Amino acid sequence: MLPVSMTVNGKAVTATVDPRTLLVQYLRDNLRLTGTHVGCDTSQCGACVVHVDGAARKSCTMFAWQAEGAKVTTIEGVANGEKLHPMQEAFREHHGLQCGYCTPGMIMSAIDMVNRKGNDLDDNTIRHELEGNLCRCTGYHNIVKAISAGARAMKG
Amino acid sequence: MSATGIGAAVRRKEDQRFITGKGHYTDDVSRPGQTFAYFVRSPHAHAKLHSIDVKAAAAMPGILAVLTGQDLAGDKIGNLICGWMIHSKDGSPMKMAPHPALAATKVCYVGDPVAVVIAETLAQAKDAAEKIAVDYEVLSAVTDPAKAKSAAQIHDVAPKNTIYEWHLGDSKATDAALAAAKHITRIDLTNNRLVPNAMEPRAALAEYDSGTDSLTLWNTSQNPHVARLVISAFVGMAPEHKLRVIAPDVGGGFGSKIFIYPEEVVCLWAARRVGRPVKWTSDRSEAFLADAHGRDHVTHAEMAFDGDGKITALKVKTIANLGGYMSTFSSSVPTYLYATLLSGQYAIPNIYCEVDAVYTNTVPVDAYRGAGRPEATFVVERLVEVGARELGLDPAELRKRNFIKSFPHQTPVIMAYDAGDYLASLKKAMELADVKGFGRRKRDAARHGKLRGLGYSTYIEACGIAPSQAVGSLGAGVGLWESAEVRVNPTGSVEVLTGCHQHGQGHETTFAQLVSERLGISIDQVSIVHGDTDKVQFGMGTYGSRSGAVGMSAIVKALDKVEAKAKKIAAHVMEAAEGDIEFRDGKFTVAGTDKSMAFGEVALAAYVGHKFPTQEIEPGLKEGAFYDPTNFTFPAGCHICEIEIDQETGETEVVSWTAVDDFGTLINPMIVEGQVHGGIAQGVGQAMIEQTVYDKDGQLLSGSYMDYAMPRAHNFPAFKVDTTETKCPSNPLGIKGCGEAGAIAAPAAVMNAITDALGTEKIEMPATSMAVWRALQTMNRNQVAAE
Amino acid sequence: MYAFKFERPTTVRQAVNLLAKNEEGKLLAGGHSLIPVMKLRLASPSVLIDLSKVEGLSGVEVTPRSVVIGAMTKHKDVANSKELQAVMPGLAAVPGSIGDPHVRQVGTIGGSLANNDPNADYPAATLGLGATIITSKRKIPADAYFKGMFETALEPDEIITKVSFPIAKKAAYQKFKHPASGFALVGVFVSKRGSEIRVAVTGAGANGVFRVPSFEEALKKRFSPKSLEGLTHTAAGLNSDIHASAEYRAHLIGVMARRAVAAANEKGGAED
Known part of the structure; x- marks a missing residue:
């Protein structure tokens, strides 16, 4: 067992964990932040995507101790209080979700996409940037629309 | 139309929790003192189970119990069942083999659970599982349904591994029509096996309360009441009133979460044995081995045409793989959900279909999005397209000549279509897809070295499952009505309890839209409650595109009763005759006067009970209803797909998709479109990339996302989706259902497009790059040989 | 997962010592394979020896004749x-085609080359450019580095x-993606x-990445896709699985090679 400290959604947290603990397990089981999901065990579905020091990471493929001292943001931390993040708003506005299971990972990936690629994203770029996120419900059509609109809205 | 009423593209009420990470799925639930279950699964597809040595495992740290099939039998826990009786041609009942939740004497597929470890932590359970020694005697296995009859017998009750040899239709008349045909189109098809892959893996959390001797199960179910019924009445776990099943937010189902699985039974049993809550959450790798798969048909079909290109007969022979055991509804899928749709959108006077269902050493096969209807559409729509090519007719023209044009229409395979306009959806789709411009696009593609093809699929499905008497006469063990309860609170807000279950469909919004429309209140004043057997009256759950047509119809009936009672109360309060009370836009008005009461005022009056005779009219405002449909509903439409093939690599791209569907009344067009999009993606996935491959020993070669290709965003273009409308006459809202259409229509459209581009019919699903390349190679060789 | 210990060395020397001490130890870079x-x-x-705290292993340095990439440099960088x-x-x-954006945030060139997955992309570029792998001990030419699957x-x-x-004045990579995993079904550099x-x-x-001498000979005469026309690669010794038979892979080698040459000519200036 070892102590791990990091900042999650702006709050300093410390816990003692088994070195095997994955970041996603730490978030879900220790911090009860269950918005981050696990949809596969081969690091492909992207349901577990969170931001670590500002970059999108698959939290199922890193250990909690690898985030020692890092700033972690989960889906629970992207809204500004009551005010939703523009990307969250865009997913609702454009019906970019159905069962909701892949949604947190999609939104976290979409925000990261905008951070890396800018606010004017064409559909082709969005579709290829979604390589690491699987959705079985939407056929992606409305996710692409949502990200395109959310990206523009993030311009502020 | 009000802003939140029927027909409005209302943004979903449930989204707030999903976009903020506040969804509440089964694995998000934790109970004090919970333990973890890990299943030991057979590594062999077919083996005798001689013994299991659990001693070393039981002594490992943190282990609370290691349980086997012998323990299960010792505790008299009953078998899982298939709830739909099918009889063979000779009148004999289907051969349902015992299906224990943990195998005790033999295993029938790779992944068949043989033991469970219950531990303080999941890691401890996994560590202990490695110490369990199982003595297997490996037997020869079969995975190919076409070879099942001649393979080693899997179950004592089923000689030749045959579950039933069923048929439907008039064999003699069909043969006579084939004999008299001007032209016969023959085709051999494989409807490829699929792994459902809802993004949320299955999970179960069971808790036993010794104080009340009752059990609670949280699970990933599309139909918690049916789960409770089966686990109580057949498995014998607990009396129905001592078992509560809660299916909270569920992350997609697509059929795979309808069924009653071994794991939830074992968790309940183990929770009682160890006296602590027991949680199991499937890994994705485990899901590939343990979730019921879909499709897996091998079919030969013949379609007869007369000299005018009219279809005169259809004869179909199908072998359906049901896997190692019969899953909950498996028997119905390749029979009454399949052969009854073989008339498609066409007036076909003679149809005969034979279906042999077989056991193989694969995970059970059951309903998956569309369930039987995609398989039927694939047969019919491939035949029609190939027939048109053979007859030298335009495929749209051939379809038009054969469309059913007057309703009701009785097909030769049970179904009586009630309403539709197939020409309208075909025409609209052809315009939207710019079929006229296809020749130009094909030439443009050729200039870039690409082969372009266009394929149609004019599908029909039977939804709104289902009239109870009808399905009862066909062998169903349950009725398929739906229930609803409308609870009006004193302040005028409303809770609707429904037996439907949402796992992506947006019922919390669409059902609220109905209430908003009828009661004239804001949808924010309406909550939809579902998925908990302690809260909701018995219900049948969500599958088969039934929630709108059946579930909402039940709500309509309950709302009718609410309105009737409220009118009585309003009449007393406003001192008017009941017959003079009109209800519109949320107001009860005395006809011809300016006297009126808002809905909320009547609700309060109902609960206060001061101003009406409570001996005659009971206080309160809460009504329940059960709605049993009088017919299936028949959504239908036309999908047009265009693809381009890279001739060098075989890589095939869907470049255009047009869907025009007739779903009857749309409650929320935004949600309907979303359902269509998702269905198309699953159908395209089936047609092009999703392949489930077992090797000859029964090992699943496509057992993870490293080998099972899941459709990704870049596999699709933007879809063009539109609708036409003929109302369904059999339910009060005119709804037909939209949940499965895309998955039903898409495979045939894709394969018709690919074969159009290739110029050969000799390619099976999934048409992977390699499969397309091989077809091209064969074409080229044949061409060279011809020259 | 089985239990393990982990170490976070800060210098290459410490990391080497930890490796020497722990026979069953493994280096952890991006972690997406391990x-x-x-x-x-x-x-x-x-023991997991996490290299993320070791200084000086990241960066892309361009000199007049070579590009030197630190082992821990991420694909995206x-x-x-x-x-x-x-x-x-x-x-x-090449790194732009690996995995997905999340993988590219963490995956490293050193991790990819040390793992030597037979379907990975970097080995093709490394062998295809005749790169030199510089280690804590020596310099290994690419031709001597890859020894088979993993x-x-x-x-x-x-x-x-x-x-x-x-x-190289002209260089290009063409990848035919595995439909499920996104790895290279066939990739040609x-x-x-x-x-x-x-x-x-x-x-x-x-046996993992390999060179195609017959293609190289043909291209020596003229570096043009036309030089490869009619040349086929044998299917013998190639992988065969549910996604691609050996014959299909052999065919794709030809197609991807021609396309790579065309791309190299396009991006790398006029054909010479």
Whole structure:
């Protein structure tokens, strides 16, 4: 067992964990932040995507101790209080979700996409940037629309 | 139309929790003192189970119990069942083999659970599982349904591994029509096996309360009441009133979460044995081995045409793989959900279909999005397209000549279509897809070295499952009505309890839209409650595109009763005759006067009970209803797909998709479109990339996302989706259902497009790059040989 | 996952010592190959030696004749390097095609080359450019480095520190993606540096990445896709699985090689 400290959604947290603990397990089981999901065990579905020091990471493929001292943001931390993040708003506005299971990972990936690629994203770029996120419900059509609109809205 | 009423593209009420990470799925639930279950699964597809040595495992740290099939039998826990009786041609009942939740004497597929470890932590359970020694005697296995009859017998009750040899239709008349045909189109098809892959893996959390001797199960179910019924009445776990099943937010189902699985039974049993809550959450790798798969048909079909290109007969022979055991509804899928749709959108006077269902050493096969209807559409729509090519007719023209044009229409395979306009959806789709411009696009593609093809699929499905008497006469063990309860609170807000279950469909919004429309209140004043057997009256759950047509119809009936009672109360309060009370836009008005009461005022009056005779009219405002449909509903439409093939690599791209569907009344067009999009993606996935491959020993070669290709965003273009409308006459809202259409229509459209581009019919699903390349190679060789 | 200990050395020397001390130890870079197999209990290192705190292992350095990439440089940083894109866009494109954006945030060139997955992309570029793998001990030419599936010339206590790629005037990578995993079903890297022509193939070989001498000979006469027309690669010794038979892979090697040459000519200036 070892102590791990990091900042999650702006709050300093410390816990003692088994070195095997994955970041996603730490978030879900220790911090009860269950918005981050696990949809596969081969690091492909992207349901577990969170931001670590500002970059999108698959939290199922890193250990909690690898985030020692890092700033972690989960889906629970992207809204500004009551005010939703523009990307969250865009997913609702454009019906970019159905069962909701892949949604947190999609939104976290979409925000990261905008951070890396800018606010004017064409559909082709969005579709290829979604390589690491699987959705079985939407056929992606409305996710692409949502990200395109959310990206523009993030311009502020 | 009000802003939140029927027909409005209302943004979903449930989204707030999903976009903020506040969804509440089964694995998000934790109970004090919970333990973890890990299943030991057979590594062999077919083996005798001689013994299991659990001693070393039981002594490992943190282990609370290691349980086997012998323990299960010792505790008299009953078998899982298939709830739909099918009889063979000779009148004999289907051969349902015992299906224990943990195998005790033999295993029938790779992944068949043989033991469970219950531990303080999941890691401890996994560590202990490695110490369990199982003595297997490996037997020869079969995975190919076409070879099942001649393979080693899997179950004592089923000689030749045959579950039933069923048929439907008039064999003699069909043969006579084939004999008299001007032209016969023959085709051999494989409807490829699929792994459902809802993004949320299955999970179960069971808790036993010794104080009340009752059990609670949280699970990933599309139909918690049916789960409770089966686990109580057949498995014998607990009396129905001592078992509560809660299916909270569920992350997609697509059929795979309808069924009653071994794991939830074992968790309940183990929770009682160890006296602590027991949680199991499937890994994705485990899901590939343990979730019921879909499709897996091998079919030969013949379609007869007369000299005018009219279809005169259809004869179909199908072998359906049901896997190692019969899953909950498996028997119905390749029979009454399949052969009854073989008339498609066409007036076909003679149809005969034979279906042999077989056991193989694969995970059970059951309903998956569309369930039987995609398989039927694939047969019919491939035949029609190939027939048109053979007859030298335009495929749209051939379809038009054969469309059913007057309703009701009785097909030769049970179904009586009630309403539709197939020409309208075909025409609209052809315009939207710019079929006229296809020749130009094909030439443009050729200039870039690409082969372009266009394929149609004019599908029909039977939804709104289902009239109870009808399905009862066909062998169903349950009725398929739906229930609803409308609870009006004193302040005028409303809770609707429904037996439907949402796992992506947006019922919390669409059902609220109905209430908003009828009661004239804001949808924010309406909550939809579902998925908990302690809260909701018995219900049948969500599958088969039934929630709108059946579930909402039940709500309509309950709302009718609410309105009737409220009118009585309003009449007393406003001192008017009941017959003079009109209800519109949320107001009860005395006809011809300016006297009126808002809905909320009547609700309060109902609960206060001061101003009406409570001996005659009971206080309160809460009504329940059960709605049993009088017919299936028949959504239908036309999908047009265009693809381009890279001739060098075989890589095939869907470049255009047009869907025009007739779903009857749309409650929320935004949600309907979303359902269509998702269905198309699953159908395209089936047609092009999703392949489930077992090797000859029964090992699943496509057992993870490293080998099972899941459709990704870049596999699709933007879809063009539109609708036409003929109302369904059999339910009060005119709804037909939209949940499965895309998955039903898409495979045939894709394969018709690919074969159009290739110029050969000799390619099976999934048409992977390699499969397309091989077809091209064969074409080229044949061409060279011809020259 | 089985239990393990972990260490976070800050220098290459410490890391090497830890490797030497722990026979069952494993280096952890991006983790996207190692952690999934640990989760599935298919790997059980006794000690994980996390390289993320070791200084000086990251960066892309462009010199007049070579590009030197630190072992811990992430795929995204190589793909996005303006300097690299300016001198050898064909190499920059390789990490840009690996996995998905999340993988590219963490995956490293050293991790990819040490793992030597037979379907990975970097081995094709490394062999296809005749790069030099620089380790804690020595310099290993690419031709001597790849030893088969998941096998390399690395010794148990040897750590890759950088990889030096000679700048080729013409270089390009063409990848036919595996429909499920996104790895290379077949990937071909071609380069032309003076008179030296290289054609390296990943994803296809049962023993991992390999060169295609017959293609290289043909391209020496003229570096044009036309030179490869009519040339076929044998299916013997190639992988065969549910996604691609050996014959299909052999065919794709030809197609991808021609396309790579065409791309190299397009991006790398006029045909010479």
